[in-house]
Amino acid sequence: MAEYADGRTEAVSVTEPLVVEIDGRDTLEEALVLGDEVLIGQTVLEKLDLFMDSRRRRLVPNPAHPDQPVTKVKFTATRPAQRVTALLG
Numbered sequence: 001m002a003e004y005a006d007g008r009t010e011a012v013s014v015t016e017p018l019v020v021e022i023d024g025r026d027t028l029e030e031a032l033v034l035g036d037e038v039l040i041g042q043t044v045l046e047k048l049d050l051f052m053d054s055r056r057r058r059l060v061p062n063p064a065h066p067d068q069p070v071t072k073v074k075f076t077a078t079r080p081a082q083r084v085t086a087l088l089g
Contacts, residue, residue: 002032010034020044022059025069047071 002012013033020029020040027047045052049062049069062070 002034020048022048022050023061025050025061027069 001009003009015031015033017028017030019026022040025048027044029044029047045059047069049065049071050059051062052058053060061067064070
């Protein structure tokens with residue numbers, strides 16, 4: 001289900017994971033099929049560690065990580081770490 005900015009909702013199709021590549025940075029993402037317009041969402045920009053320079057109307061790498069994207073993760077000391085294999089099994 002997709003919700004538009006005006007509050008309308010609509011059942012839409014979702015693609016298989018696809019590769020989004022911008023300025024030599026890439027990530028896997030699913031896309032909503034809404035017609036013939038391509039929109040890049042905030043999650044893609046976060047995964048690619050890119051910022052929008054609205055003054056120059058372009059995407060720029062995060063100045064803290066200009067050479068490669070870095071993903072931030074939250075560390076919670078109160079939860080024990082689980083093995084990935086346990087989650088997949």
